[in-house]
Amino acid sequence: MSFITITNLRKSYQMGRETVHALAGVSLNIEANSFWAVMGPSGSGKSTLMYLLGGLDRPSSGQIQVGQQAIESLDENALAVYRRRTIGFIFQSFNLIASLSALDNVAFPLRFARVPRRQRHARAYELLVRVGLGDRIHHKPTELSGGQQQRVAVARALVNNPQLILADEPTGNLDTASGTAIMELLSDLHKSGRTVLVVTHDPRMTSYATHTVQLLDGRIVSETSRD
Amino acid sequence: MGILDLVTLIVENLARRKGRVALTAVGVIIGTAAVVLLVSLGVGLQQNAADQLGGIGDLTKIQVYPTYGEFDPNTGQPIGGTMLTDQTIADIGALPGVTAVIPQDYFQGYAQIKLDRLEGGSQMLGVGTNDLGQLGVKAQQGSLELKRGTAVVGAMVSQSFYDPRLRPGQDPPPPPDLYDKQLVLNLVKYTPDGQEVRKTVRLKVGGVLAEARDEPDWSIYIPLDELTGYNTWVTGQRIDRNKVGYNNMIVRVADLDQVLDVTEQITNLGYQAYTPQSFVQGINGFYLILQIIFGGVGAIALLVAAIGIANTMAMAILERTREIGLMKAVGATNQHVLGVFLGESAGIGFLGGLGGVALGWGLGQVANVFVLSYLAGQSAETGAPPPTVAVSTPLWLPIFALIFATIIGLISGLYPALSAATLSPIKALKYE
Ligand SMILES: Nc1ncnc2c1ncn2[C@@H]1O[C@H](COP(=O)(O)OP(=O)(O)O)[C@@H](O)[C@H]1O
Numbered sequence: 266m267s268f269i270t271i272t273n274l275r276k277s278y279q280m281g282r283e284t285v286h287a288l289a290g291v292s293l294n295i296e297a298n299s300f301w302a303v304m305g306p307s308g309s310g311k312s313t314l315m316y317l318l319g320g321l322d323r324p325s326s327g328q329i330q331v332g333q334q335a336i337e338s339l340d341e342n343a344l345a346v347y348r349r350r351t352i353g354f355i356f357q358s359f360n361l362i363a364s365l366s367a368l369d370n371v372a373f374p375l376r377f378a379r380v381p382r383r384q385r386h387a388r389a390y391e392l393l394v395r396v397g398l399g400d401r402i403h404h405k406p407t408e409l410s411g412g413q414q415q416r417v418a419v420a421r422a423l424v425n426n427p428q429l430i431l432a433d434e435p436t437g438n439l440d441t442a443s444g445t446a447i448m449e450l451l452s453d454l455h456k457s458g459r460t461v462l463v464v465t466h467d468p469r470m471t472s473y474a475t476h477t478v479q480l481l482d483g484r485i486v487s488e489t490s491r492d
Numbered sequence: 493m494g495i496l497d498l499v500t501l502i503v504e505n506l507a508r509r510k511g512r513v514a515l516t517a518v519g520v521i522i523g524t525a526a527v528v529l530l531v532s533l534g535v536g537l538q539q540n541a542a543d544q545l546g547g548i549g550d551l552t553k554i555q556v557y558p559t560y561g562e563f564d565p566n567t568g569q570p571i572g573g574t575m576l577t578d579q580t581i582a583d584i585g586a587l588p589g590v591t592a593v594i595p596q597d598y599f600q601g602y603a604q605i606k607l608d609r610l611e612g613g614s615q616m617l618g619v620g621t622n623d624l625g626q627l628g629v630k631a632q633q634g635s636l637e638l639k640r641g642t643a644v645v646g647a648m649v650s651q652s653f654y655d656p657r658l659r660p661g662q663d664p665p666p667p668p669d670l671y672d673k674q675l676v677l678n679l680v681k682y683t684p685d686g687q688e689v690r691k692t693v694r695l696k697v698g699g700v701l702a703e704a705r706d707e708p709d710w711s712i713y714i715p716l717d718e719l720t721g722y723n724t725w726v727t728g729q730r731i732d733r734n735k736v737g738y739n740n741m742i743v744r745v746a747d748l749d750q751v752l753d754v755t756e757q758i759t760n761l762g763y764q765a766y767t768p769q770s771f772v773q774g775i776n777g778f779y780l781i782l783q784i785i786f787g788g789v790g791a792i793a794l795l796v797a798a799i800g801i802a803n804t805m806a807m808a809i810l811e812r813t814r815e816i817g818l819m820k821a822v823g824a825t826n827q828h829v830l831g832v833f834l835g836e837s838a839g840i841g842f843l844g845g846l847g848g849v850a851l852g853w854g855l856g857q858v859a860n861v862f863v864l865s866y867l868a869g870q871s872a873e874t875g876a877p878p879p880t881v882a883v884s885t886p887l888w889l890p891i892f893a894l895i896f897a898t899i900i901g902l903i904s905g906l907y908p909a910l911s912a913a914t915l916s917p918i919k920a921l922k923y924e
């Protein structure tokens with residue numbers, strides 16, 4: 266039994282008289298503790314897949330089963346709880362809050378999770394140490410390099426200890442060295458037992474991944490696994 | 493997310509956008525200050541008016557006079573008037589709500605008063621009760637009880653005393669303390685052939701009235717039957733109250749609500765009846781309208797501030813679109829987002845309200861100092877009593893203003909917060 270089962274997933278947008286099929290029938294089985302590299306040209310539907318999987322958007326049709334939950338049928342509040350408990354999102358553009366320190370950015374999701382303040386900071390600090398930023402906890406995002414900012418974002422994605430990490434082009438805005446560091450970090454997360462999906466254009470990522478999937482025009486054109 | 497977590501997040505969000513919050517709050521500060529200051533001014537003016545009217549403490553008092561008919565040119569007798577007789581006392585006393593009917597009369601001769609070497613003169617009133625308290629006056633010394641051979645004197649009576657042997661250039665003596673003194677009254681009348689006749693009466697002062705800024709201040713009160721005796725001596729005729737009537741009557745009513753009603757009924761009986769209450773009601777109505785107008789001006793200022801808050805919150809939501817997207821991506825529910833943004837705008841309203849209450853109150857105090865010293869100078873020139881207060885802030889006003897400002901903040905944040913809460917997370921995250 267897979268951790269995630271995606272069945273005939275579709276997402277369409279109405280653009281005037283034209284219908285854009287961002288995802289045109291995607292089916293995928295993702296086992297627990299696997300590491301997927303999602304590849305494909307721009308506009309092929311990679312981000313759409315991540316958003317649907319992460320409960321940030323709803324499919325036009327099809328099913329997404331994560332663990333015991335049918336994501337497509339959750340109501341708004343249940344979806345919020347799903348995002349909070351199960352998902353850690355990492356974005357290409359970091360999405361850090363500019364006026365908050367690294368520590369407060371990492372601790373931010375815990376505010377909605379009934380975690381006491383003291384524990385929030387302790388946990389955020391621990392994660393910042395883990396991504397190698399133990400000496401930067403009071404820095405604001407603008408006082409950090411792109412690579413450092415993305416490491417703060419990785420720490421934030423981990424703060425609720427989610428099972429599923431979704432990273433949409435996490436290295437897209439980074440130089441090669443910083444990108445490599447993030448890839449290693451994601452690989453560590455996989456090794457520590459999590460399921461990781463990474464959208465990337467960087468072929469090096471495939472050497473960390475257990476599976477690689479290629480999208481084109483909203484369809485899977487190839488699916489390979491390393492074992 | 494507990495309520496405490498929500499409040500901390502709101503406070504921290506406001507704290508990290510201090511400049512923007514302060515700028516928005518300025519509008520609320522001005523509006524709230526205007527409400528507090530203007531309503532305080534209205535309240536102050538009203539208090540002042542009440543003070544100036546001599547603290548019309550006693551509104552349950554009705555003054556009743558006879559009506560005077562026309563004189564018949566043939567007989568020289570009045571026709572068609574009404575007299576205040578003993579029957580009148582019974583009639584008015586029977587009206588519901590009336591607790592006392594007290595006839596009054598004036599001494600019809602001249603009374604010269606002596607106290608040691610000082611001389612004075614005041615009108616002398618006889619009252620048909622042995623408790624002056626029923627007239628609504630208060631004692632500053634002694635008691636209000638009228639006994640045979642005693643008198644109760646008004647607060648200003650002592651001012652009428654002077655030293656007849658004072659030589660030019662000498663300082664006049666201070667007004668004597670009349671309480672518990674023996675006054676010697678020389679009652680004076682003239683016979684038809686112009687002869688002056690005197691009669692000496694001794695009265696012990698049993699009480700001195702507190703200042704009332706009214707007729708009692710200049711009056712000497714004695715029991716009515718004694719006064720009737722002196723008037724009999726002056727006129728040389730027995731006084732039959734059923735033929736000549738009383739000069740006037742004071743009617744007391746149990747309940748403030750009944751005063752106007754009883755006044756009307758007495759008028760219907762054919763007498764003239766006056767109560768300060770109708771006047772005071774008019775004054776109160778005027779100041780209530782003034783306060784409403786002033787409060788309205790302030791409220792309009794607050795509404796303008798509300799548009800400012802709504803605008804700032806809408807701007808904040810645009811600026812923080814990605815933050816909202818992120819909140820949702822990391823697990824905030826729509827209610828969380830709504831709570832945060834509503835809380836922030838209520839917070840701006842509350843902070844502005846705090847500032848406005850402080851500013852309005854402070855300005856009121858400053859105004860008090862300046863206006864009062866100016867008016868004190870003015871009244872020194874005119875001789876009118878100086879006002880005691882210009883701006884007065886009742887306790888309920890700042891509390892009300894603070895709550896009002898917070899609610900204004902909350903309401904102005906309603907639409908922006910709702911649109912933030914219902915924002916689609918991916919649209920918000922993709923927002924540039
Ligand atoms: N909100 C939207 N409205 C209309 N079309 C959209 C919207 N979001 C995505 N699309 C379209 O869906 C397709 C897939 O987009 P996306 O998943 O972002 O691709 P990728 O991440 O692979 O570049 C694209 O053609 C894109 O233009």
Ligand SMILES: [Mg+2]
Nearest residue numbers: 311312313433
């Ligand atoms: Mg994309």
